[in-house]
Amino acid sequence: MTNADRYSQIYGSEAQAYDHLVTHEDYQGNLWRALEGLAEWKGSTVVEFGAGTGRLTRLFADRAAHVVACDASPEMLRVARQHLRRELYPHVEFTVAEHRDVPVYASADIAIAGWALGHYIHFSAGNWRECADQAVERMLSSVRAGGVVMIIETLGTGRREPEAPSAELAELYQRFESLHGFQRLEIRTDYRFASHADAVDSVRFFFGETLAESVRAAESAVVPECTGIWHRRRAGHRA
Ligand SMILES: C[S@@+](CC[C@H](N)C(=O)[O-])C[C@H]1O[C@@H](n2cnc3c(N)ncnc32)[C@H](O)[C@@H]1O
Numbered sequence: 001m002t003n004a005d006r007y008s009q010i011y012g013s014e015a016q017a018y019d020h021l022v023t024h025e026d027y028q029g030n031l032w033r034a035l036e037g038l039a040e041w042k043g044s045t046v047v048e049f050g051a052g053t054g055r056l057t058r059l060f061a062d063r064a065a066h067v068v069a070c071d072a073s074p075e076m077l078r079v080a081r082q083h084l085r086r087e088l089y090p091h092v093e094f095t096v097a098e099h100r101d102v103p104v105y106a107s108a109d110i111a112i113a114g115w116a117l118g119h120y121i122h123f124s125a126g127n128w129r130e131c132a133d134q135a136v137e138r139m140l141s142s143v144r145a146g147g148v149v150m151i152i153e154t155l156g157t158g159r160r161e162p163e164a165p166s167a168e169l170a171e172l173y174q175r176f177e178s179l180h181g182f183q184r185l186e187i188r189t190d191y192r193f194a195s196h197a198d199a200v201d202s203v204r205f206f207f208g209e210t211l212a213e214s215v216r217a218a219e220s221a222v223v224p225e226c227t228g229i230w231h232r233r234r235a236g237h238r239a
Helices: 003-013 015-022 030-036 076-084 117-123 125-142 169-177 196-207 209-218
Strands: 045-049 066-071 092-096 108-114 144-158 184-189 225-233
Touching: 003 015, 003 076, 015 076, 015 196, 030 066, 030 184, 030 225, 045 125, 066 076, 076 092, 108 125, 108 209, 117 125, 117 144, 117 169, 125 144, 125 169, 144 169, 169 184, 196 209
Parallel strands: 045 066, 045 108, 066 092, 108 144
Antiparallel strands: 144 225, 184 225
């Protein structure tokens, strides 16, 4: 099974198991602390690309005034809707959309994508650079002048020191910085599971047998992880 097949299967029909995995991620709360420092969330309009089951959406939904959470997978958004029920979150709307077709709300304050753009390397292997560049442009055109764009991607699950897990991801991150003008912030987003057995099973489900084996050997319910947040403001006078 190729990586593209595996991820298609997970996002198409195993969204609940994916959600179990990510609700154990970043047990130290470093992600929100970092995001909070990069933009003014209170009262903001946010467009999210690749929202999945709404793990990030849940971090900012209480602060934002309006959220448009997009994803190509209706199944992932179905689970997100269960977390962010309409009665409690009437200001959060969900839209099935490929990144490059996300409706452009040129007046958003923030555009954010978590662990979603890097998948072009799997799903569009022949032209991932072009696709990723177009998705970044879409994010930039979604925000007003002075609005903030944030792209979160992996710098290694199972790692204590940040490093892009593949040559393709290293190149993608280089493009974010040198071609699109983003700055990189590095944080730890370690997982903590209820038990060592759950850590092994959850890691195997998403990351495969090799990483699951090293988690088993570590005999811990904590799995280290490094994450990058690429961020920039759209040019313009309003900050
Ligand atoms: C690793 S998950 C991340 C989900 C969520 N942002 C999170 O932090 O848990 C990747 C998500 O990106 C979505 N995705 C991947 N490629 C996409 C594309 N080209 N357009 C829209 N969504 C995409 C998948 O359906 C999946 O929900």
